[in-house]
Amino acid sequence: GTAHLLEEVDKKLMVLLRDGRTLIGYLRSVDQFANLVLHRTIERIHVGNEYGDIPRGVFIIRGENVVLLGEIDREKENNLPLTEVSVDDILDAQRREHEQRHERHKHISKALKERGFNLNADLAHDDLY
Secondary structure, eight states: OHHHHGGGTTSEEEEEETTSOEEEEEEEEEOTTOOEEEEEEEEEEEETTEEEEEEEEEEEEOGGGEEEEEEOOHHHHTTOSSEEOOHHHHHHHHHHHHHHHHHHHHHHHHHHHHTTOOOOHHHHTSOOO
């Protein structure tokens, strides 16, 4: 529970949010609702075997938006099997990936509609979890 999070204060954590974003930063504070304050936070964007880090600074996270939280292993962090790229490059790759996913979704929705199924797009992407 949230009491266990007190043991993680001042440790470097990775937090996966409900909207799919990944944040990495130092836990500075936590409350009874599991609301978090991260310091020296970066937003890490993964596309394929590449990643880019966007500095975000101090980040306040509502506890209900946390899907996964864990301590970063510093040894493994330095030996990632991923390639770091610039922020501009990873944002371009993310945009292309999003466009491809959108096109696939449109194609699947059209095929389902032709077969009598109606996928409500408003509900499909309301929440990733």
